Amino acid sequence: MxxxxxxxxxxxxxxxxxxxxALVHGEGSTVTYRQxxxxxxxxxxxxxxxxxxxxxxxxxxxxxxxxxxxxxxxxxxxxxxxxxxxxxxxxxxxxxxxxxxxxxxxxxxxxxxxxxxxxxxxxxxxxxxxxxxxxxxxxxxxxxxxxxxxxxxxxxxxxxxxxxxxxxxxxxxxxxxxxxTHGNLTWVALNCVVDYDVVSTDVALMISPLFHVASLGMGALPVILKGATLVLEKGFEPGRALAQIERHGVTMLSGVPTTYQLMADHPNWATTDLSTLRKLTCGGSAVPTRILNAYEERGLSFSQGYGMTEASPGATSLPPAMTRAKQGSVGLPHFFTSVRIADEHGAPIADDGIGEIQICGPNVFPGYHLLPEATAEAFTPDGWFRSGDLGYLDADGYLYISGRLKDMIISGGENIYPAEIEVLLGEIEGVTGVAVIGVPDARWGEVPWAIMTVREDATVDTATVQQFLDGRVARYKVPKNVVVVDELPRTASGKVRKGDLRSLFAG
Missing domain, CATH: 3.40.50.12780 (ANL, N-terminal domain)
Known part of the structure; x- marks a missing residue:
């Protein structure tokens, strides 16, 4: 057998x-690979x-x-x-x-x-x-x-x-x-081993839930495959995460921008020994400049990436060395994975042309459970997975995300890609989270609104946002209204549930 x-x-x-x-959990309980x-x-x-x-x-x-x-x-x-x-x-x-x-x-x-x-x-x-x-x-x-x-x-x-x-x-x-499949999970782990240089001496802090495929497929599995060590946390608390990094000599950490922002804002940030950290991976959305600055001041850089459950979940990764040169990009396709951009007819689009991101590789799932029609709709005739996301590849093959097909805003006949605006708004001092959605408008069909979370000591309003974006983007892309909320609705992976926001604000 x-x-x-x-x-x-x-x-x-x-x-x-x-x-x-193999495993560290609770207050120092340990498990060897034999156990x-x-x-x-x-x-x-x-x-x-x-x-x-x-x-x-x-x-x-x-x-x-x-x-x-x-x-x-x-x-x-x-x-x-x-x-x-x-x-x-x-x-x-x-x-x-x-x-x-x-x-x-x-x-x-x-x-x-x-x-x-x-x-x-x-x-x-x-x-x-x-x-x-x-x-x-x-x-x-x-x-x-x-x-x-x-x-x-x-x-x-x-x-x-x-x-x-x-x-x-x-x-x-x-x-x-x-x-x-077993093959999907094996190949996504191998992609991570290759592209994130996972080694047996690594110590990975798991602050994100394992029920989410990113933590499982790209966090736990490559570490176990290499025989490295996992430090398992039941949840995320920034002060405890910093303490665990120092206590266990953590070398690997993965999270979303909010995770990293909360750690950098914690009172213990400046005094915590982060010298063992080597690999920081971030998904969910682009890392704002202010977070990049905070970590680079401590000698740390990010590997940013893009993926989805159906890709187990990794599709691309941006090497830390290219964080600044390709800022805003989610990187190159993983080693054993391919990515292309196609128009509404399925024809490939040339460099810098925006279209649907499509993915192929041994990490891409075979289909949805008991949903043959949804499975058929998810793939092109030649076998590429249709992500439903919009993006483009630059001349060097780096992928940039423009937003979801369903999230694209059409205002006065002009296409607005929320991700472009969200990246810029994330640079405003005091902004901790942002989502741009389309809201119905009698004159323009729909107009962009920005839904935000901000620090308690910060004041951000519509005038602040409009002044910040003036001259940076076309006027039709500037949000016509800004709403500050206590919390943005998110999925377990940290992605904003824009459908919930549209229900609240767009009617």
């Missing part, structure tokens, strides 16, 4: 680096005892922890499909995921018990296991594993077999399940 899937990784790590530190692999084998044996077999869905609702990863790899050993659930979902949304994937087993952290009970009450009925010790009459995962005998639970898995179903954020309707 030749096992090609990710389920084989930890058995190989147990042979190659058994005593190497990680043994725990995964026990999970596989337990899942099989619970009736899980090849192709069955194993759902997980919980924060970053060794349990999360052991359940994922344990399911993979059986040829089962891992389904991580966004911890922010409401009971009806959880119910949709469980029903859609047909979960055989649901494992969840105790704090989500009420949500699970409400979700289960609406229809789906998987076998439910809580993490931790549980109770005498309902033993939890920890207690069940302590009495589980390891056996050879692994089955033959190919790279084409499904490994996970990741549900999209649902910004355009009910969440769709993107099926990611």
């Amino acid at each position: 030749h096992e090609q899937g990710i389920g084989a990784w930890l058995a190989k790590r147990r042979l190659k680096s058994p005593d190497k530190l 990680f692999a043994d725990g995964t084998d026990r999970v596989a044996a337990l899942l099989r005892r619970l009736g899980v077999g090849r192709g069955d869905a194993v759902a997980y609702l919980g924060e970053n922890s060794p349990d999360f990863l052991q359940v994922m790899f344990g399911a993979a050993r059986l040829g089962a499909v891992f389904v991580p659930i966004n911890t922010r979902l409401a009971p009806p949304e959880v119910a949709h995921v469980l029903t859609d994937c047909g979960a055989r087993v649901l494992i969840h952290d105790p704090e989500f018990g009420e949500r699970v009970a409400a979700a289960i009450g609406t229809g789906p009925s998987p076998r439910v296991v809580v993490t931790g010790e549980g109770t005498a009459d309902r033993p939890g995962l920890t207690r069940l594993l302590s009495t589980t005998v390891m056996d050879d639970a692994a089955v033959a898995v190919s790279l084409d077999d499904p490994a996970a179903i990741i549900y999209t954020s649902g910004t355009t309707g009910r969440a769709k399940g993107a099926v990611l």
